[in-house]
Amino acid sequence: MLHRSRKLFDNLFCYIWSGHGNNSHTYLFPNALRGERPHVIVDPGFVVNETYEGCLDSLTDAMGSDGFRVEDIGLIINSHAHPDHCQATETIVERSTRTDGKGKINKAVVAIHREADEYYRMAGERMFNMFGMKAVRLDPLIHLAEGDLNLGRDEKQVALTVLHTPGHSPGSVCLYWGAKKVLITGDLVFNGGVGRTDFPGGSITILKQSIERVSQLDVEYLLPGHSTEMGSIIEGKQRVEQNFRAIKFII
Numbered sequence: 001m002l003h004r005s006r007k008l009f010d011n012l013f014c015y016i017w018s019g020h021g022n023n024s025h026t027y028l029f030p031n032a033l034r035g036e037r038p039h040v041i042v043d044p045g046f047v048v049n050e051t052y053e054g055c056l057d058s059l060t061d062a063m064g065s066d067g068f069r070v071e072d073i074g075l076i077i078n079s080h081a082h083p084d085h086c087q088a089t090e091t092i093v094e095r096s097t098r099t100d101g102k103g104k105i106n107k108a109v110v111a112i113h114r115e116a117d118e119y120y121r122m123a124g125e126r127m128f129n130m131f132g133m134k135a136v137r138l139d140p141l142i143h144l145a146e147g148d149l150n151l152g153r154d155e156k157q158v159a160l161t162v163l164h165t166p167g168h169s170p171g172s173v174c175l176y177w178g179a180k181k182v183l184i185t186g187d188l189v190f191n192g193g194v195g196r197t198d199f200p201g202g203s204i205t206i207l208k209q210s211i212e213r214v215s216q217l218d219v220e221y222l223l224p225g226h227s228t229e230m231g232s233i234i235e236g237k238q239r240v241e242q243n244f245r246a247i248k249f250i251i
């Protein structure tokens with residue numbers, strides 16, 4: 001397996017990419033939704049990356065070892081529209097598709113910020129070509145917007161806040177889970193680094209503003225989109241604050 005699985009809470013699992021080539025980390029809120037597809041996934045990553053590693057097969061195996069099926073994903077959230085975060089979206093939607101007794105088709109729903117959707121329609125194919133790959137369909141049913149995003153209901157509810165944090169890519173979002181002080185940063189902030197801004201639609205000025213915003217949050221677990229040589233997940237309020245201080249110094 002090319003993913004390292006880490007259970008942070010009963011309702012949050014981290015799949016840390018540990019292969020040789022590029023891929024994003026994936027975060028899973030299992031059993032968050034009601035119904036037959038209860039799992040919510042953030043950034044499913046590549047199907048196959050540039051070094052021909054089977055990223056989605058590895059994720060499927062890693063999730064399977066934890067007792068979760070890709071077929072039972074009901075919501076796919078993309079932090080932004082770069083191929084290394086969203087290529088597997090279309091395949092997961094296909095795998096989740098089932099027809100009920102009345103011939104009605106049900107499948108996983110895709111969520112992404114409106115600006116990321118627009119950017120993807122405009123530049124998605126070019127982005128995939130830059131990676132030497134064929135573009136996939138995203139077809140989001142939900143446009144994420146700044147504010148509350150409540151997964152599930154009652155005592156099982158995971159109450160997230162969507163923060164629009166562009167700079168790395170248009171329509172990039174972070175997800176903040178206030179109850180557990182968790183921040184999923186996509187490619188905004190890493191352990192000891194920040195997302196690159198030299199892809200189309202990137203801006204270092206806007207990236208700095210977005211980092212300034214999220215650095216004000218009360219965070220105990222910073223869950224980045226990729227590892228660096230410094231590591232991946234940052235745990236502990238002090239370490240998170242230290243990381244923000246360090247990256248503000250280097251950018």
Ligand SMILES: [Zn+2]
Nearest residue numbers: 080082169187
């Ligand atoms: Zn990216």
